[in-house]
Amino acid sequence: MNKADSERIAAILEKKGCKPAKTAREADLVLINMCSVRQSAVDRVYGKINNLKKLKEKKPKLKTILTGCILKKDKKKFAMFFNEIWDNKNYFKEKPKCQNKSIAFVPISNGCNNACTYCVVPYTRGALNCRDHQEILKEVKSFIKKGFKEIWLLGQNVNDYHSPKNKSIDFTKLLKLVNDIPGNFRILFTSPHPKNFSDGLIDILAKCEKFGNYLNLPMQSGNNQILKRMKRNYTAREYKKLIEKIRRKMPEIKLSTDIIVGFPKETKKQFQDTAKLFKEIKFSWAYISKYSSRPGTAAFKLEDDIPLSEKKKRETILREILKKHGK
Ligand code: SF4
Numbered sequence: 446m447n448k449a450d451s452e453r454i455a456a457i458l459e460k461k462g463c464k465p466a467k468t469a470r471e472a473d474l475v476l477i478n479m480c481s482v483r484q485s486a487v488d489r490v491y492g493k494i495n496n497l498k499k500l501k502e503k504k505p506k507l508k509t510i511l512t513g514c515i516l517k518k519d520k521k522k523f524a525m526f527f528n529e530i531w532d533n534k535n536y537f538k539e540k541p542k543c544q545n546k547s548i549a550f551v552p553i554s555n556g557c558n559n560a561c562t563y564c565v566v567p568y569t570r571g572a573l574n575c576r577d578h579q580e581i582l583k584e585v586k587s588f589i590k591k592g593f594k595e596i597w598l599l600g601q602n603v604n605d606y607h608s609p610k611n612k613s614i615d616f617t618k619l620l621k622l623v624n625d626i627p628g629n630f631r632i633l634f635t636s637p638h639p640k641n642f643s644d645g646l647i648d649i650l651a652k653c654e655k656f657g658n659y660l661n662l663p664m665q666s667g668n669n670q671i672l673k674r675m676k677r678n679y680t681a682r683e684y685k686k687l688i689e690k691i692r693r694k695m696p697e698i699k700l701s702t703d704i705i706v707g708f709p710k711e712t713k714k715q716f717q718d719t720a721k722l723f724k725e726i727k728f729s730w731a732y733i734s735k736y737s738s739r740p741g742t743a744a745f746k747l748e749d750d751i752p753l754s755e756k757k758k759r760e761t762i763l764r765e766i767l768k769k770h771g772k
Pocket of ligand 1: 557565601638
């Protein structure tokens with residue numbers, strides 16, 4: 446999603462007369478589009494400030510802008526350095542300056558109405574805001590006309606999509622409409638939520654001949670108590686059943702997932718449930734992250750009590766399973 450935003454922010458800057466510089470040293474303006482999902486991403490911005498400070502000493506007129514997902518507490522600190530802070534917003538109306546000639550990112554929504562206890566998105570991006578389906582279709586058509594071969598539909602939880610102009614158009618119907626656009630291209634999307642991944646959506650995916658046969662379905666944990674504390678609203682069994690249903694309809698599909706290791710109070714036994722389910726499902730790929738306490742979230746009130754060394758150990762176990770058992 447940040448990549449899609451960056452392409453649209455680049456278009457805004459171009460309209461203002463900016464041209465891309467080869468390096469930050471050559472630039473008169475540096476804009477950072479940041480992410481707050483993990484503390485490491487925030488720390489990287491603090492690291493960049495040190496470099497930019499040195500640049501500003503040599504080039505006092507250098508302008509710096511910060512935008513993206515920024516937590517309130519960080520905003521105050523960043524405001525002391527950056528010339529401008531731009532609020533995160535929908536860039537739906539902006540035509541992107543695509544970085545890739547064959548892959549196009551098409552945002553279908555921004556923000557999220559869910560409340561996963563570890564996640565900052567509802568606080569940094571706000572409530573769910575869906576894009577008009579006609580606008581989406583128009584943009585997809587223009588990409589196809591330009592020869593793009595891969596269309597990524599993007600949203601924090603794509604299954605929650607409903608067109609603001611026509612409530613009967615949900616994500617399933619939107620997929621069908623995109624699939625019906627003539628042309629030689631593949632459709633992919635991210636991210637869906639397992640809690641409302643309906644049978645109807647599985648049926649449509651199986652029927653859409655342009656679907657790219659790849660799905661990232663975040664599992665986060667394989668233990669019911671942890672899933673409950675994360676407020677994910679599904680059980681490990683329900684997740685497994687969903688994967689089985691998807692594979693029954695689409696046996697060739699490649700599946701990836703997101704896992705968080707070391708959620709507060711995650712015992713070794715609870716982690717073993719995750720490792721077991723992870724092994725059984727045989728994902729093709731996985732985004733494994735060590736839990737990072739995010740200010741403002743419900744989980745922030747819980748003690749981040751799993752030592753980093755233990756989180757790293759759990760991450761390594763999952764990576765080894767993936768290497769050995771991944772499809
Ligand atoms: S559904 Fe995704 S974006 Fe929304 S709160 Fe949960 S993890 Fe965050």
